[in-house]
Amino acid sequence: MLAVGTVVWLASELMFFAGLFASYFTIKSNAADWPGPRVHLSTARDAAFTAVLVLSSFTMQHAVGVLGRDRRTEAARWIVLTLGLGALFLANQMYEWTQLPFHPSTSAYGSMFFIMTGFHGLHVLFGLLAMIALLLRLAVGGRGDRGVEPAAEVITYYWHFVDVVWIGLFITLFFIQ
Numbered sequence: 801m802l803a804v805g806t807v808v809w810l811a812s813e814l815m816f817f818a819g820l821f822a823s824y825f826t827i828k829s830n831a832a833d834w835p836g837p838r839v840h841l842s843t844a845r846d847a848a849f850t851a852v853l854v855l856s857s858f859t860m861q862h863a864v865g866v867l868g869r870d871r872r873t874e875a876a877r878w879i880v881l882t883l884g885l886g887a888l889f890l891a892n893q894m895y896e897w898t899q900l901p902f903h904p905s906t907s908a909y910g911s912m913f914f915i916m917t918g919f920h921g922l923h924v925l926f927g928l929l930a931m932i933a934l935l936l937r938l939a940v941g942g943r944g945d946r947g948v949e950p951a952a953e954v955i956t957y958y959w960h961f962v963d964v965v966w967i968g969l970f971i972t973l974f975f976i977q
Contacts, residue, residue: 835909849892856885
């Protein structure tokens with residue numbers, strides 16, 4: 801039941817991001833000057849951090865696998881690694897925001913860039929907070945906590961979703977422009 805609820809919730813999140821993509825492409829198709837003259841993105845650096853985020857999906861999935869074999873300490877280490885990779889990705893996004901030569905008020909592209917990456921960044925942050933809560937549950941719950949595995953699976957679904965959405969955003973914002 802928890803997995804079904806999670807999939808339904810993630811479907812609603814998908815619709816939210818689909819609305820952002822639809823807005824982006826609608827505005828793009830009607831803009832005379834897209835993305836604008838001041839748009840210069842660090843595509844190579846962001847590609848590297850995209851790889852970091854994708855790697856974090858694999859480390860989180862591995863954590864769930866070892867947790868399923870009741871190796872909680874090892875699972876916690878993999879979750880901490882995932883947390884670190886996600887935090888690196890988010891730190892890069894925050895750094896990038898300070899370095900960009902455009903702002904939300906610069907152009908329609910600037911507005912869409914900051915809205916789309918900002919909402920994605922919030923989703924990453926929520927995923928990181930969920931991982932921290934999972935680590936606390938692993939530390940405090942003990943072996944009798946049968947709900948820790950389903951919780952880890954739900955967080956993994958969410959984390960995979962965040963990664964897939966980022967791949968779409970990265971392609972759209974950095975290559976399709």
